[in-house]
Amino acid sequence: MTSERPDDEPTAPLAPPPGRQPDQQGPPPSWGQQPPPQQVGQQVGQPVGQPVGPQQQPYPSPTPPWPGIGQPRPGHPTFQQPYLPGHPQQPLPYGPPEPPQSGSATPGRRLPRWTWPVVALLSLLLGVVGGLIGGSLVGGDTSTVEIERRTAQPLPSDNDSVASVAAEVLPSTVQIIAESGGTSSSGSAQGATGSGFVYDQQGHVITNNHVVAEAAKAGGRIQVVDQDGNRSRATVVGRSTVYDIAVLRSEGAKELTPAAVGSAEQMRVGETVVAIGSPLGLAATVTSGIISAVNRPVTTGQGEGDSSYINAVQTDAAINPGNSGGPLVNLQGQVVGVNSAIASLGSSLTSDQGGNIGVGFAIPIEQVEVTATQILKTGKAQYPVIGANVRGTDSLDGARVESISPGSPAARSDLEVGDVVRRVDDQPVTTSIDVVVAVRSHVPGEKVTLTIERDGRTQEVEVGLDAKTG
Known part of the structure; x- marks a missing residue:
């Protein structure tokens, strides 16, 4: 079995040649440099302009799995949130006036009662202003981008209804149509389709980089389609090939409800999850399954220039080409990951049998938030x-x-x-x-x-x- 990133470009090889071990691949990979293309993933995108049907599924020829991928990796810790620790607060140096020391030549004067509330108020104002100034000096101008995400769970903790999750999250999920500008032999526009979800009230949408990469390079057109079929133009704010994340901005998305954000770290193996997206161009499709594994190292991509590395959440929820960039959601209606890759069987099977086999991978939402925040602040990710x-x-x-x-x-x-x-x-x-x-x-x-x-x-x-x- 190989792990494939369900790709927008079906002809590109995405996995290493059979029988080759990691130590037999080209120049060694670099920590921070792109390693050799030892891909085990196939991107979940769908070519634009092709009829929906299994005979048109854009899968490359599957190859044997990368050694170690798909095997249990006991002992992996949970994904670490890279948040700065809070600074401990010091007690305020205010309180009732001390009585004069014995032997003092001048007795102390009692201040009026209204003095202390005024002092406290002034101290509070000075603290707030000082904190803002200090934050700008240490962390840059954080006011340039406001991220108004909903993080409270929309559904009760004991919810067990997939239908309730679908009703809650579908209005926040969109289909992405990315046209690269060319035309196919049949005369239809070339490009890719994928999925995404509304991130905030400023019209930002999260999706996979591989869904929009070709359109972004070619200066093509990108559209966002909501649950009701309304289309609006979208632009790329920034994208990361390393983490396979892209942030779009669309005026039409401002009218949609941002998705609630949860935590992949808190998910346990066996918990129910729901995948929402547009597999094979079928918009607003909902599938469900469980968390099969966490902290699964997966690499995807077509070559040295666009390989991504995922500390993935593995799920058996049905994911197919076109699900790329869509949300993986818990039963409380919170996004815990971004669907990005699937696995496929060996090349003995025909292409129309190369769809979902119950092994899919999602980027943990913690990493998505870090990358998206960097992009929103600077247009780039580190x-x-x-x-x-x-x-x-x-x-x-x-x-x-x-x-x-x-x-x-x-x-x-x-x-x-x-x-x-x-x-x-x-x-x-x-x-x-x-x-x-x-x-x-x-x-x-x-x-x-x-x-x-x-x-x-x-x-x-x-x-x-x-x-x-x-």
Whole structure:
């Protein structure tokens, strides 16, 4: 079985040749650099201008699975939220006046009662103003983009009705039609279709990068279609090939209800989830299933330039081409992930049997929020790097350091060429993909702890994370 990213370009190969191991692939992948195209995912997009039907499903020829993908990975921690810790509050230096010290030449004067409320009010105002000024100095101008997301759960905690979830989330889900500008042999417009959901009240929509990538490069037209069939033009605010996330903006989306945001971290294996989107161009389609696994390292893409690495939520909810970018939702009506990839069987099957087989992958909403916030503030997204190239071992029990870039965080640490990385923080490493996914689940400025083996001895090395844009 291979994991495929249900792709908008059906002819591109998306998986490594059969029988090749991670340590046999081209130049070794880099933490923060794009590793060799050891893709195991197929994007869930649908070509525009083709009739709906299984004979038109845009699947590449499936190939055997990437070693380690699809196997249980015990011991993986939950996805880490890269939020800054809160600063402890200090007690205010106010209180009743102290009595004069004995022997004082001048007795203390009692201030009027109205003094203390005035002082408290002034202190509060000064604190608020000072906090705003301090925030702008430390974190940049945070007022340029207002993100008014609904985070409260729309449905009760004990809800078990998929119908209720569908009724709640469908009005927030849209179909994406991305035309690249060319025409097919039949004369229809070329491009891709996918799905997305309304992120805030400013008309921003979240989808996958691979849904709009070709249209964005070619200057094509992108449209958002709501549940009632209303269409509106959309523009790309920014996109990340590394995390396969794109943020669009549409005036028509301002009239729609933003989706509630939940947490992939809090989801447990076996919990029910609902996938909503437009598989095979069939808008407003709802499927349900369970969380099959969490923290599943998956890489998708067509080549070195657009490979993405996902610390994925795995689900058996039916996902097909066209579901890309749509929400994966819990039973409280909150988005916990963005559907991005599916798995397919071997090439012995015909293309019309290459649809959903119950193995789909979604980008955790925590990572989506981090990337979307960066894009909304700067138009670009960043990802962490440590500056070392690694290659998977023959025994699939680690990744060997092949080279270290001068001046990089790895060069400033105790890491050495030849070290075999066994764990990143407390996540076990079986292939080089595990290392890349684990590092990219952090944010620049943080540190990771690598458990390495050197000369038969195990030790820990702490490495900082620099930032790259992509």
